[in-house]
Amino acid sequence: MARTTISNVAEEAGVSVSTVSRALRGLDKVNPDTRKRVEAAAERLNFSFSKSASSLASGKTMKVAVLLPNEISSWFNSHAFEGIYEVLSKQGYDVIPNVMWEQRDLDRFFKALPNNQNVDAVIVVSFDLDDDKKRILSELTVPVIGLNNPSDEGFDASARIDDFAAMRSAVRLLHSLGHRNLAYIEQPVTSPFTCSAEARVNGFRAAVREVGYRDEDVLVIPSVKRSGVPGGQEEYSGIAAQLLSAPVRPTGICVEHDGCAAALVKELRRLGWDIPGEVSVIGFDDSDIADITGLTTIHQDPVETGRQAAMRALSLMRGECPETPYGVMPTSMVLRDTTGPAAESEA
């Protein structure tokens, strides 16, 4: 059977196509009776609009692209996407994930972007864009919204957490617990895109300086710069070794995110370290893993961040100007069982 079109409905209801269009879209200036008749006809014929035809005629695609780094199933990405989806899908938008696996995916996307009339807005999640790309964004006719990007440049609106402030609160906690030597651990195996990783380690560096630690009291263990390696427990024994061989052993440790932190805690305990007795460990995100393993961590709510970004996208697409286009989402410390006073702090 051929597709039911708007003109079939018009015929069935005994009105013109434009009346059907108006009636079914809930526009005003249509007689309630007529509308009822049209709706009944549409129901009878099981009619639904062709999105392509609507888009082509109206110029609105009712699609929003979401640019995601590395994968969609990571804790942050999937939850941020969830929030975006929740808001936009309720308004009838198709929310289309665009996962960037490598730099060339991103380059290709931006190459096609300037002329792209295939989406009504794009939401960019966790990318540290170069100047070229920022310029492309700023020249775009469709709104571009940032989510957890290091800078708001090029974006018409954004929502993000303050990685700096978050790391500062972690560093302050460790400081107040009397820890004199700190370490920061990056995720052992890196992905091609690592923008929030960088934000955090930079936040940590700035925070320790601010709080008054000397450079020699602070150790940063960078990620092993090869990707694709299975991130097994072995990576963490390497990290433990580095921790042990430090000139002065750090007792307060910040880790890039909960998954790493939990794995590190497990490895250190396996090696006989007492956590939180000897050493304190703080994660980041407050994901399920932090809860189940009793990890002290920094809580953030990516679903809500996603909602905020999407709401700003919505008002921008309506041609409005959001009251607060550039918002910072809160983070908070969650104290669990991996932090405690430094052993020497009483001495």
Added chain:
Amino acid sequence: MARTTISNVAEEAGVSVSTVSRALRGLDKVNPDTRKRVEAAAERLNFSFSKSASSLASGKTMKVAVLLPNEISSWFNSHAFEGIYEVLSKQGYDVIPNVMWEQRDLDRFFKALPNNQNVDAVIVVSFDLDDDKKRILSELTVPVIGLNNPSDEGFDASARIDDFAAMRSAVRLLHSLGHRNLAYIEQPVTSPFTCSAEARVNGFRAAVREVGYRDEDVLVIPSVKRSGVPGGQEEYSGIAAQLLSAPVRPTGICVEHDGCAAALVKELRRLGWDIPGEVSVIGFDDSDIADITGLTTIHQDPVETGRQAAMRALSLMRGECPETPYGVMPTSMVLRDTTGPAAESEA
């Protein structure tokens, strides 16, 4: 600036629009020189096709809908989606998640489905559909692919794990370890859609019978049928109480999925139970949490399942018939630190 259209490119290249269309889509019967000229012109003008216009003219939408229960960020859904996305996006398809939060979302989706020319295929993830909906599916002109659905009825192809076989292997393991009394724990707080939950508990029930347990040696603790309640640790002390108050205390426990299993293990240990000394616990999924908490579990690979479903969608959309339309994906036991021989088994 107005949008660059195919006719701009045609003008720039000094050819007709149809030639541009052919050249840029890589069709044959176009002179290599002409194609080069067209490509150069397109590049210069930064041209890219309007998907709406292409869809409308060609009848192919280049979109695939993915029907997901409850949320997209759950472990299974996000990983299954990842696999689907990976395969389809590489072929130029937009992959559009459609999350069903409640029954009425599903009803509405199916109501609009029969006439839907807005997607080229739909992939249905983890729904136990009623006969009405199965009938709608089977009458559809676009291919419908199932992913982890209890039945293949109504689907043109599918990929799924065998929850029954998986549970049987878990039950057999516990049996061979000498556990005489088993329990199955459903997720304490339920979501509106619970199709794989049901598959598993049914698999468990069938498996214990098959292996020879008597009904009085088996306890099933159903989920608390209220949704929206925060799934805190309290739920698990309730479960522990039920376990304790059982006529005969179960020593082999299967849990619906890893998240619940880990939380239960934590609670039981807090209450002083020795795991795996006194009691063995087996999860399901082999998610990060199982790894980090040392949980024995049943491994499955939803990304690969998603890939398989998507590949079948692809060949169906091409009008081919997949070699094996209905595939079962493997699962396997992963032994970790929550299972061991029953205490009495030596006696």
Added chain:
DNA sequence: TTGAAAGCGCTAACAT
């Protein structure tokens, strides 16, 4: 190998 022309199904002026 290329071009001309007729739609695809809808929206949005503009009339009435």
Added chain:
DNA sequence: ATGTTAGCGCTTTCAA
């Protein structure tokens, strides 16, 4: 409040 009509940007016969 409703109808008429001209496209939206592309694909696809059909001719040349």
